[in-house]
Amino acid sequence: MPAENLLAIDNGTQSVRALLFDPRGNLLAKQRIPIESYYSEGPGLAEQDPLVFWNAVCQACQGLWQQPGVDRGSIAAVALTTQRSTLVNVDREGRPLRPAIHWLDQRETKGLKPVSGLWGLAFALAGASDTVAYLQAEAEVNWIRKFQPEIWDKTYKYLFLSGYLTFMLTGRFVDSVGSQVGYVPFDYKTQKWAGKHDWKWQAVPMDPRVLPELVPPGQPLGEITPEAAAATGIPVGLKLIAAAADKACEVIGSGALDPHIACLSYGTTATINTTHDRYIEIIPLIPPYPSAVPGAYNLELQIFRGYWMVSWFKQEFGHEERLRASEQGVEAEIFFDELVRQAPPGSDGLVLQPYWSPGLRKPGPEARGAVIGFADVHTRAHLYRAILEGLAYALREGAERTSKSSGVKIEALRVAGGGSQSDAGMQLTADVFGLAASRPHVYEASGLGAAIDAAVGIGLHPDFASAVREMTRVSQTFEPDPKVHAIYDELYAKVYLKMYDRLKPLYQAMQKLGG
Known part of the structure; x- marks a missing residue:
């Protein structure tokens, strides 16, 4: 019988679930691993060790295989969905450089240089300068660059949680277009990274090379590596298909x-x-x-x-x-x-x-x-x-x-x-x-x-x-x-x-x- 079931990994705020569906949308099996959403070392701060998420993915998948009737050979593809706007800085080997900044984090960066030039003038005429300033203050990268410049200097890739877990599964710095929800220079209209003259590069300055390659939903992100297969039990070589953020x-x-x-x-x-x-x-x-x-x-x-x-x-x-x-x-x-x-x-x-x-x-x-x-x-x-x-x-x-x-x-x-x-x-x-x-x-x-x-x-x-x-x-x-x-x-x-x-x-x- 050809493989036709689908493994979905869902990393939410309070738990990680490994879910096995058939082509009719019936849930065949489920394994849930509760996680500590975040820890806080100060007012408004919310962070978590990225390995907490990865280890929970591994535990959820390994637990799924232990359930009666679950056949790994029946799985045709894998897809990943995660909480939105949780960010991870990694080095060239994909190792986290600092705790992930959780989506519930409320830190702000005050006193940033406003967007200037023609864009700044346009926002002023449209009465939108305060909105742009709010977006700048909320952008996590601006906080890291101002208060942890040594971390930013070492950052090889700046990833959402979806991109980090995709790397752990495939060994590739790639992410789904459907997961790009947050304060990064993303053009939501074209669903690509912003053009070089876009105001977002002023608001959240970064080298475009720190951002991952983007793939549309429904397209392959890569294949499960031998290392990921050993950790999760997912068959090596299985395709990871781009999905989107949890919402x-x-x-x-x-x-x-x-x-x-x-x-x-x-x-x-x-x-x-x-x-x-x-x-x-x-x-x-x-x-x-x-x-x-x-x-x-x-x-x-x-x-x-x-x-x-x-x-x-x-x-x-x-x-x-x-x-x-x-x-x-x-x-x-x-x-x-x-x-x-x-x-x-x-x-x-x-x-x-x-x-x-x-x-x-x-x-x-x-x-x-x-x-x-x-x-x-x-x-x-x-x-x-x-x-x-x-x-x-x-x-x-x-x-x-x-x-x-x-x-x-x-x-x-x-x-x-x-x-x-x-x-x-x-x-x-x-x-x-x-x-x-x-x-x-x-x-x-x-x-x-x-x-x-x-x-x-x-x-x-x-x-x-x-x-x-x-x-x-x-x-x-x-x-x-x-x-x-x-x-x-x-x-x-x-x-x-x-x-x-x-x-x-x-x-x-x-x-x-x-x-």
């Missing part, structure tokens, strides 16, 4: 290939994504990201630390649920659906704005989280429901901005990530949007998206439309309740959408006070 893979893994279908990701960062074949900036200078489909774009809006807020609530207010979970040997999250049902839709007027960790996309960097409407009737159940409602409001606002910018109305939702496992959360999402919300047939949607790239890359399916049609489907759909949607509609329009503008002066005052 991009999650989009196609959930079946959201049509621009009328939005993929909501209820993960550490909550996002709304749609796939388009046109380059569209929802916010000026903030580009759409590369899709897991070559030449396509993901129009994305983010709620940074989105479903992190659920973990925060569990830690700070969920003692009862954690205790019950411990006694019964289950995950605490299964009890939180009960909390949602203890409070009515609209949380009796308690409204949350989920800007706990604002960024540049929306809102501005001055924003803070807010909860308004407290009264004596409110309980922790109301607060928990208000968190879920606030996240759904923010993503609905993102959907409306996306539709306005693209001219394509969003008509259906696919919901992935940890939060998608909550029936109450799924129903709440459908009710806030007034749209059917569907759960993909597998929880591992990002891994499935990587497998789809591999399947097309080796010809198991002739194109991405066919692969998505054959390998994805929904397991359950939640239809909106018209009466509940009417409640949310009124709160969204009359309260939520007005909160940011009303509170912005207070946020700005707090920012000046250093609070």
Whole structure:
């Protein structure tokens, strides 16, 4: 029997998974290795030893081979998807020169020389100078060059985590176009490294030679080396096919290939994504990201630390649920659906704005989280429901901005990530949007998206439309309740959408006070 199964390696924020899929998108086997997301040696810093990620990849793969019925000889290709924007400096031999800078890192580099010349003038005339300065301050390479020049001088390649793991698997300094999400001189419109006169080379100065070769999704990155095969157990010589970053893979893994279908990701960062074949900036200078489909774009809006807020609530207010979970040997999250049902839709007027960790996309960097409407009737159940409602409001606002910018109305939702496992959360999402919300047939949607790239890359399916049609489907759909949607509609329009503008002066005052 010819080899036709697909190995997907998914390096997320909290774990690394080795996943075996068949050509129909069925998950045949899975091995998960938890990892420490990062360590911090100062306020806002988040770093990790790159070998933590690589060792977890090896453990996950080796564990997969021990499972009943798993045949390494059945694997036709491998694909890799990883967390976005985690960066690794390596020497000529691919050895890390410093800890990886994690995507949750919040360091900034102040006092940088602004972009000058015609580009600087153009940004000033367009009122975009502050946006460019923000991007410069956020760029990790600028921090390394200023505070660790000896590291930068020794850097042979500057890689995202995807590029580092690709090197460990293939011995080549190459990465997928679909993984280029971060502060590097990448032209998101052409999906290539920026041209030599592009302003990005001023904003994040570097020698182009420190960047890896780029390969479109669905094309080979290389072959598994004997050294990688010994460490992981993956058959030597097997092709590693370019996939994309985890969010991009999650989009196609959930079946959201049509621009009328939005993929909501209820993960550490909550996002709304749609796939388009046109380059569209929802916010000026903030580009759409590369899709897991070559030449396509993901129009994305983010709620940074989105479903992190659920973990925060569990830690700070969920003692009862954690205790019950411990006694019964289950995950605490299964009890939180009960909390949602203890409070009515609209949380009796308690409204949350989920800007706990604002960024540049929306809102501005001055924003803070807010909860308004407290009264004596409110309980922790109301607060928990208000968190879920606030996240759904923010993503609905993102959907409306996306539709306005693209001219394509969003008509259906696919919901992935940890939060998608909550029936109450799924129903709440459908009710806030007034749209059917569907759960993909597998929880591992990002891994499935990587497998789809591999399947097309080796010809198991002739194109991405066919692969998505054959390998994805929904397991359950939640239809909106018209009466509940009417409640949310009124709160969204009359309260939520007005909160940011009303509170912005207070946020700005707090920012000046250093609070």
